Structure formats: C-alpha cells, structure tokens
Amino acid sequence: MSAVTQKRVVTRQSREQREAAIMEAALRVFADKGYEDAAMSEIAALAGVVEGTIYKYFDSKQDLLFRVMAGWYEGLLRDYDQGVAAIQGTRNRLRYIVWRHLRTIHDHAALCRLFFREVRTASDYYASHIHDLNRRYTRFTVRILKEGIAAGEIRADLNVGLVRDLIYGTIEHHSWNYLRGLGELTVEDTADQLVELLLPGLLLPRPSAELETNVARLGRLVERLEKAAGDV
Amino acid sequence: MSAVTQKRVVTRQSREQREAAIMEAALRVFADKGYEDAAMSEIAALAGVVEGTIYKYFDSKQDLLFRVMAGWYEGLLRDYDQGVAAIQGTRNRLRYIVWRHLRTIHDHAALCRLFFREVRTASDYYASHIHDLNRRYTRFTVRILKEGIAAGEIRADLNVGLVRDLIYGTIEHHSWNYLRGLGELTVEDTADQLVELLLPGLLLPRPSAELETNVARLGRLVERLEKAAGDV
DNA sequence: CCGCTTAATGAGTGAAACTCACTAAGTCAC
C-alpha cells in the first residue's frame, strides 16, 4: 500500500433527509445561478452527495427544479388565506392581492424569475403540481371578483379570467426590469396606481348616466318655463 | 485509390447569401423545435453548410437566435407606422394596438413564444438590437396615450409606462395558453374586452359641472314655484 | 496562370446531463 487512499465514509440517510438536503442545495444554486447555469454537479457537491445520487430521488434536472419551486410555492400559499379573508371591500381586497404579488416579486426576485422563465413556460407545466398551486394562488383573485359581483359592486358582465390575466400579466411585465437587475420596483406606488387604473373598468357604470339625461331634460324644461315666465 | 471517395463540391458564396441561408434555416428550426431543442447541426444541415460555418457568421447559438428574431421583428415594425397614423381617436387607436398585438401573437405563435421565452428573458436582452426594436414597437402605445392626454381625452396624471405594461403584460399573460398549444385565442373579443376594461381608468373623470348647474337651476325653479304657490 | 484571401470544412474538445453496474451501510431473522 504505497499511497494513502482517502476513504470516504458513506452514511446512509432516510429518503426524506436526503431529498430535503438535495432540494435545499438545489434551491440555493438555482436561485444563485439560474437554471441553465446551475450544474447538477454543483448541487450534488453542496448537498454532500455525488451526482448520480440526485437521480435516485429526482427524474431529471427539470423535475428537481419543479419540485423545489413547488416547495417554495406551498410556503407562499400557506399564509395567504388569512390575509385575504381579513379584508373587507372589493377595492381593498384587490389592493391587497396586487400589493402582495408585487411584494413577493420584490422579496423573492431570483425565485420569481425562475418561475416566470423556466417553470411557467415549460411545455409540461400544465400537467404539473406547481401549475395546480398557481391556480390556487390566482383563484383568490377570481373569488374576490365574483364576490364583488355578487355584492353588486362590480359589473356582472365582466370577463373575470381576463381581469385575472390583467392583474398578474401587468405586474409581471412591469417587474421585468427589476427582475433583470435594472432599476427598482416601487411596491406601494405601483399597487395604488394599478388598482386606480383597473377599478373604474370593474365598477358598475355610474348610474349618473341616466340621472344626467333626466336632469338635462329637466334643465331644458326649466329654460322653457323661464322663457314663458319672461313672456308674461 | 481503392475506395470511391465521395467528393463534396464546395461552392463559395457571398457573406450576404450564406448569412441569409443560415438565418432562414435557423428561423424554421427554431420555430419548429424551440430554442433548446434546436440543434446547430440541424440548422447547418438545412442551410446546406457544416456546423463550423455558422460560427463564421454568428458568435453563438444565442446570437443566431437574436439576429433571426430581430429580422422578423423589423418586418413587423415596417407596416406598423401607417396603420396607427390612419386611425383617429384614442379609443380606436388603442383598440388597434391591442388588436394588432393579439393578431401578431395569433399568427406568429411559435416566434412569439420564442421571443417571450428566450429573447426577452435573456440577461443581455437589454443591450441588444432587438430590445431597441421592441422599444420602438411599444412606443406607439406611449405616443397614443400622450396624444390622448394632449387632446384632453385622457387623465394627465396617468402613469403612461404602467399602462403600456398593462396592455402588453395582459395580452401576453392571456395568450400563454394558446402559445402553449392549449385552447384558442379569440382576437376580436379579447381586444374589445380589454379596451372596455382599460378605458374607464384612462378617461378624465366625467365633468359633472354641467350636471351641477342644471340641478342648481332646478332648485331655484322649485323655490320660485313654491313661493308662487304660497303667494296665491 | 500564379498566388493570395478567406469561405468552408470536419475532426476534435469540453462541459454537462444522465446511466448503470457495483459497493457496502444498515437491518432483520435466527
């Protein structure tokens, strides 16, 4: 025995522990490097395993990403229920939804970018668990709108899905500069402005339309009466 | 010479011709397979060259994509100017912008997906020529809004950039299902609905001044009538 | 028709995801 062979002591762990360790390492590397530039070997090294081990727990790099993102998303959803339920009035609730989404993007920029870029555009996103979580996330918005309609605050002929797309689409598009690392994302102001912009289109048409025409007719009547009075 | 060596006849072409041939092949393969799954070898084969040749004309796969997409984008922009200029009124113009964008997505689904997924999210998009083209594309919207403000049709305190993000963000988000190959994209209906949804938030608050003067006059009339009734 | 420029080649390189035959750690029956 000429060379000192370094003997690696292998300790076997439960599936749960290893999986958690790999997912934690993957989250960090993905968030740090992005999907493309994250190497499975780096994730493996950080998790303290060898590359092949990851494939015992995850089908592919994409599967790993999806499950890591799903774990994060579940955390987001957990404390979302209470938040919405506690707020009264459609305007306040929409403001909260918009604000909350903006704040999430602001505080979790790296993960949101991963979600927008790698997860949501993947071909098998639709059939994935994380898509299901996303539906649950956006369903809050749909519920708020439907309750607003039921309460008579909001136009009943609204395309609720389009409003949902408007809210999330606008916010995402608006956030890209920030997500790209350029410029800031002003959460409060943007939330205010978006709600102000959106709300008039949601509310029932001002009943003053009818009122105005009636009043205008009365105005013309007054004019005639005034003239008639002058004639006397 | 025992074996018949197949001699490839190499014809040299001008830079322009080769570049065009490669870009055309790349466009087709990218549109067909998407960026990831498009192999440089396949593009080379379709263009009738060998892989290495592509790198004489393009720095990298991403450079090839960017220049192919820029070529397509320039075509889009060419017949955009006239379209907008011919339309009068902010509402009609916005309807046109929205409709046009939806129609482009509808008719160029594969390329739009490429643009959204691969180009716009790339880290060096901001410094690229195609980003410049995109700015020119969206500037139409900004101009329409500013002209609407100047004409007194639209609120002057509007965050024009946010409205731009709203239009493009909403449309993109709304189109993803279609781009993913699931479901249809109803161009006309969506254009109508989005404009209806957006417009109330843009318009100046209805000038109820007229209403107020009319009501005041009616008040005075009532007073006179009451007095007259009392006098009798 | 010679020689120069450079378009084009294609074998080769490196990196990264993924595979698989094998090793040995932990467990359980006895």
Added chain:
DNA sequence: GTGACTTAGTGAGTTTCACTCATTAAGCGG
C-alpha cells in the same frame, strides 16, 4: 452475534451538445 438481504450511494462511464481550429481549396486580382 452473524449471515443474508435490501437498497442508499457511488463514480466511472456514455451521449449529446455547443463551440474551436488547423487545414483545404474556391474564386479573384494582377
């Protein structure tokens, strides 16, 4: 306690790409 068994974990491949580079020869100017 010990042998048999299950399976976590290994690490040396394999494959598939994007990308490189030394070499070749097509076309052109003098």
